[in-house]
Amino acid sequence: MTHQDALADIVGKKFAVSGADAANWQKEWTGDYTVDPLVVVRPATTEEVSKIAAYANANDLTVVPVSGNTGLTGATSNQGAVMLSVDRLNTIEQIDTEGRTITVGAGTILQSIHDAVDPHNLIFPLTFGAKGTAMIGGALSTNAGGSNVLRYGNTRDLCLGLEVVLADGHVMNLMSALHKDNSGYNLKHLMIGAEGTLGIITRAVLRLYSKPKAYATAMVATPTVSDALSLLYRMQDATGGAVEAFELMTRSYIDLHLRQVEGAKEPFDTAYDTNIMIEVGATSDEDAAVLDTGQTRIIEKLETILGGMLEEEAVIDAVIAQNEAQRREMWARREAAGHIGYAEGPRVDTDIAVPLDKVGFAIEEIERRYKELDPEAWDIVVAHLGDGNIHHAIYSEIVSKEFFDKCVETVEDVVQEIGGSFSAEHGVGLSKLKTMSRRKDPVALAAMRSIKDSLDPKGTLNPGKVIP
Amino acid sequence: MTHQDALADIVGKKFAVSGADAANWQKEWTGDYTVDPLVVVRPATTEEVSKIAAYANANDLTVVPVSGNTGLTGATSNQGAVMLSVDRLNTIEQIDTEGRTITVGAGTILQSIHDAVDPHNLIFPLTFGAKGTAMIGGALSTNAGGSNVLRYGNTRDLCLGLEVVLADGHVMNLMSALHKDNSGYNLKHLMIGAEGTLGIITRAVLRLYSKPKAYATAMVATPTVSDALSLLYRMQDATGGAVEAFELMTRSYIDLHLRQVEGAKEPFDTAYDTNIMIEVGATSDEDAAVLDTGQTRIIEKLETILGGMLEEEAVIDAVIAQNEAQRREMWARREAAGHIGYAEGPRVDTDIAVPLDKVGFAIEEIERRYKELDPEAWDIVVAHLGDGNIHHAIYSEIVSKEFFDKCVETVEDVVQEIGGSFSAEHGVGLSKLKTMSRRKDPVALAAMRSIKDSLDPKGTLNPGKVIP
Numbered sequence: 001m002t003h004q005d006a007l008a009d010i011v012g013k014k015f016a017v018s019g020a021d022a023a024n025w026q027k028e029w030t031g032d033y034t035v036d037p038l039v040v041v042r043p044a045t046t047e048e049v050s051k052i053a054a055y056a057n058a059n060d061l062t063v064v065p066v067s068g069n070t071g072l073t074g075a076t077s078n079q080g081a082v083m084l085s086v087d088r089l090n091t092i093e094q095i096d097t098e099g100r101t102i103t104v105g106a107g108t109i110l111q112s113i114h115d116a117v118d119p120h121n122l123i124f125p126l127t128f129g130a131k132g133t134a135m136i137g138g139a140l141s142t143n144a145g146g147s148n149v150l151r152y153g154n155t156r157d158l159c160l161g162l163e164v165v166l167a168d169g170h171v172m173n174l175m176s177a178l179h180k181d182n183s184g185y186n187l188k189h190l191m192i193g194a195e196g197t198l199g200i201i202t203r204a205v206l207r208l209y210s211k212p213k214a215y216a217t218a219m220v221a222t223p224t225v226s227d228a229l230s231l232l233y234r235m236q237d238a239t240g241g242a243v244e245a246f247e248l249m250t251r252s253y254i255d256l257h258l259r260q261v262e263g264a265k266e267p268f269d270t271a272y273d274t275n276i277m278i279e280v281g282a283t284s285d286e287d288a289a290v291l292d293t294g295q296t297r298i299i300e301k302l303e304t305i306l307g308g309m310l311e312e313e314a315v316i317d318a319v320i321a322q323n324e325a326q327r328r329e330m331w332a333r334r335e336a337a338g339h340i341g342y343a344e345g346p347r348v349d350t351d352i353a354v355p356l357d358k359v360g361f362a363i364e365e366i367e368r369r370y371k372e373l374d375p376e377a378w379d380i381v382v383a384h385l386g387d388g389n390i391h392h393a394i395y396s397e398i399v400s401k402e403f404f405d406k407c408v409e410t411v412e413d414v415v416q417e418i419g420g421s422f423s424a425e426h427g428v429g430l431s432k433l434k435t436m437s438r439r440k441d442p443v444a445l446a447a448m449r450s451i452k453d454s455l456d457p458k459g460t461l462n463p464g465k466v467i468p
Numbered sequence: 469m470t471h472q473d474a475l476a477d478i479v480g481k482k483f484a485v486s487g488a489d490a491a492n493w494q495k496e497w498t499g500d501y502t503v504d505p506l507v508v509v510r511p512a513t514t515e516e517v518s519k520i521a522a523y524a525n526a527n528d529l530t531v532v533p534v535s536g537n538t539g540l541t542g543a544t545s546n547q548g549a550v551m552l553s554v555d556r557l558n559t560i561e562q563i564d565t566e567g568r569t570i571t572v573g574a575g576t577i578l579q580s581i582h583d584a585v586d587p588h589n590l591i592f593p594l595t596f597g598a599k600g601t602a603m604i605g606g607a608l609s610t611n612a613g614g615s616n617v618l619r620y621g622n623t624r625d626l627c628l629g630l631e632v633v634l635a636d637g638h639v640m641n642l643m644s645a646l647h648k649d650n651s652g653y654n655l656k657h658l659m660i661g662a663e664g665t666l667g668i669i670t671r672a673v674l675r676l677y678s679k680p681k682a683y684a685t686a687m688v689a690t691p692t693v694s695d696a697l698s699l700l701y702r703m704q705d706a707t708g709g710a711v712e713a714f715e716l717m718t719r720s721y722i723d724l725h726l727r728q729v730e731g732a733k734e735p736f737d738t739a740y741d742t743n744i745m746i747e748v749g750a751t752s753d754e755d756a757a758v759l760d761t762g763q764t765r766i767i768e769k770l771e772t773i774l775g776g777m778l779e780e781e782a783v784i785d786a787v788i789a790q791n792e793a794q795r796r797e798m799w800a801r802r803e804a805a806g807h808i809g810y811a812e813g814p815r816v817d818t819d820i821a822v823p824l825d826k827v828g829f830a831i832e833e834i835e836r837r838y839k840e841l842d843p844e845a846w847d848i849v850v851a852h853l854g855d856g857n858i859h860h861a862i863y864s865e866i867v868s869k870e871f872f873d874k875c876v877e878t879v880e881d882v883v884q885e886i887g888g889s890f891s892a893e894h895g896v897g898l899s900k901l902k903t904m905s906r907r908k909d910p911v912a913l914a915a916m917r918s919i920k921d922s923l924d925p926k927g928t929l930n931p932g933k934v935i936p
Contacts, residue, residue, distance in 0.1 A: 143654075178821045178823065180613050181889040183890065184934055184935065185662055185916045186658060237678060237751060239752065286706070388647060419646075424650060427650050446638075448653045451653060455918055
């Protein structure tokens with residue numbers, strides 16, 4: 001019996017495929033990684049996942065969990081592996097409106113979670129460009145960030161409980177819906193962000209929040225990034241921390257967007273260098289109330305602060321979304337980043353985090369240094385400015401591995417010098433393995449290796465990822 | 469050369485003591501655990517901690533880290549061990565007011581952190597009764613909770629970076645001040661709450677928050693716990709989540725407080741069963757503004773909601789603190805819980821968490837069942853109601869180990885039946901080891917054992933704790 005037949009016995013013939021039938025899983029979304037899986041197997045229950053893991057472990061087969069396939073680091077790329085797709089584990093099991101949790105299978109698409117809780121006036125805050133395809137299992141495995149981290153935290157902060165199948169097929173039940181639980185080591189946080197190398201996430205209990213009753217969304221141009229930060233702090237203080245998104249887009253990013261997207265518009269009448277998208281969510285009736293002016297109170301608060309900053313010349317220009325269509329247009333400009341960045345061609349792509357007050361310096365210093373390598377090179381930058389997280393891409397006519405590697409080193413040097421991280425929210429996968437070797441604390445790396453060896457002694461779970 | 473001499477060579481003779489000189493470390497605060505340490509050693513630097521760990525590891529000596537000695541579970545109790553007190557690692561290294569972080573040594577007392585950031589109009593939100601003695605190292609090692617978890621999270625949520633000395637003396641540098649960092653397994657969260665069994669925390673980067681400009685603090689009596697929850701949700705919605713504390717005290721707790729504390733007062737003119745302390749913190753100028761009525765806006769918001777609920781008979785009585793002295797009195801009543809509970813004599817003490825909407829049921833059902841064991845037994849309950857965390861104590865004339873064990877089982881049965889945890893915020897230590905065996909998912913327990921063995925193969929770090 002072939003391995004494919006044995007796995008088909010667990011999940012059914014239709015759900016254990018290879019060759020042309022597995023075409024969907026042969027390429028990561030980025031196109032940077034292409035593989036030919038041994039079998040793609042699509043279990044429908046935790047029990048099936050357990051059996052697959054146990055079979056693979058007993059037969060020394062590599063198992064690579066995959067969900068929406070929207071990762072950016074090659075974390076699901078393994079030649080000749082059993083690819084375990086969680087897409088059929090997509091049941092929304094329970095929505096607890098009083099306890100404000102939702103229990104879902106790992107294959108549930110982010111957008112489906114959003115849609116499911118919306119009628120209850122609740123939100124699951126995790127959101128990013130790929131939300132219509134990405135599944136919660138992958139988001140948990142990479143501890144994805146996105147545009148609302150500022151207010152609600154990373155994916156790990158939104159997860160109360162997990163179910164995980166370990167390398168040998170044992171099912172670990174951490175499915176708590178509790179806000180406090182100190183019963184031993186925090187295995188939940190260990191599994192989140194481990195990119196499928198320590199276990200296969202099969203189910204999760206997620207936190208829900210009050211749906212904002214009104215939004216104030218605006219594009220703001222500031223003289224400097226530092227002025228933008230000042231706007232962030234003022235708005236945070238005025239609203240008690242209700243700023244949900246605070247996104248920086250550089251001039252070159254806006255230009256790229258105009259070039260690539262049909263119907264795209266300049267955010268302002270004039271072209272500015274530092275373009276900020278701010279969104280504030282009002283959960284109180286008071287802030288959502290429409291005043292005599294016809295505006296909501298939350299918009300008036302934003303207007304007041306922007307008005308003051310315009311006078312101080314700390315803001316150059318501002319446009320507040322007057323309706324949902326204008327708000328969507330602002331979001332669409334920001335969310336296009338993943339697609340248009342790739343479409344522009346080969347680039348040196350980094351996902352870095354620096355202390356908040358160092359974002360402006362980092363962008364300038366990185367430019368200064370890569371221009372030394374190629375004066376014709378240029379970059380686009382979109383940043384979750386409120387989290388210090390910069391998505392940086394350098395384009396150059398010199399498309400050589402050697403030059404690209406040098407650019408990456410250059411970016412990472414700057415980041416390390418100012419106490420930042422080379423991996424903010426996309427994970428390590430394959431693409432940042434070398435950087436892990438060079439930049440990560442060696443004692444921490446050794447500890448990771450020990451943990452990997454202890455939980456997966458045969459090394460069958462997504463080998464060669466995360467740990468160099 | 470004795471071990472004490474060898475350790476004295478590392479830290480100086482004065483800081484490696486035993487016998488009578490080590491009296492301060494022979495007893496845990498609870499008095500439940502008494503030990504005679506081999507040596508108490510008090511390093512002043514990370515390097516010294518590293519040398520101590522390496523020496524102990526090479527000589528198969530047990531090392532037990534200890535900080536403020538205010539733990540409640542016997543987690544620092546080991547006969548004949550090297551007790552490594554972090555009290556001299558008490559430097560406040562840096563306060564970054566723009567990035568809103570503070571970098572401290574593990575021996576820094578909680579109150580010292582509060583005092584250090586106060587002049588900057590910032591707060592470190594972690595607070596509990598023992599804050600004048602407890603040190604941050606211990607708070608991190610137990611992932612302590614406290615009274616502000618509702619708004620700011622547990623200790624782990626307040627920590628951005630850690631430095632940890634591993635069993636063999638290697639220093640692991642996780643000292644990041646970043647809000648996003650996905651560079652491999654989350655070792656920070658693994659070390660937090662591990663009670664010193666995986667490493668010795670030596671330094672930490674902690675998050676700071678805006679200091680509220682005004683508070684609204686009140687005692688509220690409600691007909692039921694469910695009505696109290698309704699108050700919580702309404703106030704959360706009205707303030708966008710600014711409720712900082714929401715504490716339940718039962719009638720019997722109030723009575724005990726009146727009996728034990730000189731000058732203690734009833735919270736209301738009448739004695740009620742369900743007594744809630746609520747505190748809301750206003751960070752905006754708007755909410756902190758004093759209105760024509762002479763009250764701050766935040767107090768008016770609370771009054772409006774309480775007024776409506778009084779009319780609906782969902783609130784029976786309410787007293788709002790009119791000044792800081794009245795506010796302190798309300799806090800003192802709540803914070804006395806640790807002391808007066810112990811002073812009353814032997815008791816069956818549990819630290820449990822249940823889903824928010826099950827708190828009322830849990831309290832009633834536990835009472836029903838222990839009364840079957842001893843109809844004369846009685847309890848006191850204080851709960852962080854907003855977190856579903858109940859501190860439950862049963863007193864009985866039957867002071868036998870057998871009876872106490874039965875009561876613990878009874879409490880834990882109820883908790884497990886409704887999806888709760890037997891260990892909310894005090895940790896496991898020695899006192900909940902048996903419960904870990906009985907109640908924790910066996911696959912998770914096995915994973916913990918593997919991790920412990922991989923990071924501390926000789927088992928010298930605080931052995932016999934957390935994992936049965």
